[in-house]
Amino acid sequence: MRQLYVRRGSRMTAAQAKAYALLDEFTLDLEDAKCTAEILQGNRKLLVEIGFGNGDALAQFASNHPEWLCIGVEVFRPGIGSLIRRCQKDELTNVRIAETDALTLLEALPDSTVDLLLVFFPDPWPKRRHHRRRLVNEEFSEIASRKLVPNGSMVLATDWEDYAVQIQDVLSRNRLMEGGPIPRYEARPKTRFEERGEKLGHNVWDFQYERVSTTK
Secondary structure: OOOOOOOOOOOOOOOHHHHHHHHOOOOOOOHHHHHHHHHHHOOOEEEEOOOOOHHHHHHHHHHHHHOOOOOOOOOOHHHHHHHHHHHHHHHHOEEEEOOOOHHHHHHHHOOOOEEEEEOOOOOOOOOOHHHHOOOOOOHHHHHHHHEEEEEEEEEEEEOOOHHHHHHHHHOOOOOOEEEEEEOOOOOOOOHHHHHHHHHHHOEEEEEEEEOOOOOO
């Protein structure tokens, strides 16, 4: 069965390139004390989305929750440009962007600070010999659980069945996490690829796990 995943290119449109040039205004630099203070300030909640693609889910959440700080992690520059354009259009001031890999960003965050972690359609690395490159593995599970606040949530989605099995297997072994498959996560907007896949009968698997306050 053909999956929804489409390997993305790196060519930017003129509009995306113009927006990407403004990345410094949105960059999250965790070596900057001001950024760390912003993350830790008061009772402000923190969302982190790993691999935000074109930024639709992140921008939508940030718009609906202006009281949250929303951090997006991505290395796909056209997507970064698209998110910046959306932030400008909607006048979003609560979005920060980290152009780096997921584990580097998570390791740099203070422990027990993330209220909601989103991982929508991570690269499935479909060839068996590349499965070791998949994001959701034991190392990721351990780091992510440390970064979540007690009762904080991690929500994931994939359109690859064997990756769905791997996600559930890995996270079910983490003694700090509880959860499993859920119906479609309501805060996850549909992409045109997902809508096309639905018409062809393709499946999407959603998961939600919570950080428990004590080990099982």
